[in-house]
Amino acid sequence: MTADPLAIYQGVLDNTSAALIARDDAAFLRHIIYPHTLVTETQTLHIPDRATALHHFLRFSDSLAALGITEYIRIADHAAFDGPDKIAGRHKSHLIRGAVRAVPPFNNEITLERIEGGLWGVRVSRHKAAYVAWPDILPTSPTGGSDAKN
Numbered sequence: 001m002t003a004d005p006l007a008i009y010q011g012v013l014d015n016t017s018a019a020l021i022a023r024d025d026a027a028f029l030r031h032i033i034y035p036h037t038l039v040t041e042t043q044t045l046h047i048p049d050r051a052t053a054l055h056h057f058l059r060f061s062d063s064l065a066a067l068g069i070t071e072y073i074r075i076a077d078h079a080a081f082d083g084p085d086k087i088a089g090r091h092k093s094h095l096i097r098g099a100v101r102a103v104p105p106f107n108n109e110i111t112l113e114r115i116e117g118g119l120w121g122v123r124v125s126r127h128k129a130a131y132v133a134w135p136d137i138l139p140t141s142p143t144g145g146s147d148a149k150n
Contacts (some may be wrong), residue, residue: 005080005087006076006079008079008112009087009089009091009110009112009118010077010079011120012120012121012122013074013075013091014074015031016122017074017129020060020061020064021061021064021069021070021071023058023061023065025054025057025058025061026082029050029054029057030119030121031120031121031122031123032053032121032122033113033115033123034046034047034048034053034128035047035049035124036053036124037123037124037125038125038127039125039126040055040122040129041127041129064095067097067102068097068098068102069097069102071094072093072094072095072096073094073096074091074093074094074108075091075092075094076089076091077090077091077092078090082111083117085114086111086112086114087111088109088111088112089109090107090108090110091107091110092105092106092107093105093106093107093108106128107128108126108127108128109124109126109128110122110126111123111125
């Protein structure tokens with residue numbers, strides 16, 4: 001039986017999203033490979049080690065909590081093996097506050113690599129949103145007046 005790359009990819013998304021909302025750094029960081037590269041439309045971060053990753057995890061988790069984000073839903077739409085120990089995929093992220101989107105959904109890509117014990121970890125993540133300035137996730141400039149609709 002061949003492993004399903006989309007199921008593996010979605011599993012990593014689900015585990016890391018839940019860890020962010022729960023502020024569970026151990027569960028999140030077990031899926032991060034160092035050095036790690038995180039790319040947004042505004043900057044590229046090179047994360048050399050676990051201590052640096054922990055710092056960024058806590059800032060991002062705190063940012064989500066400060067914004068009242070209650071769900072971080074990421075839905076994979078493509079994933080494919082690039083060799084036996086690497087998966088490249090893409091997904092859409094939805095940041096939800098209660099029952100309302102906090103920001104418009106945005107596209108992402110991650111590269112997974114198989115690590116010890118068959119676990120999959122993220123080597124590179126790209127967040128395709130101009131308003132994402134790590135770890136702040138709201139638009140950096142207004143997207144509409146006070147009557148703008150969500």
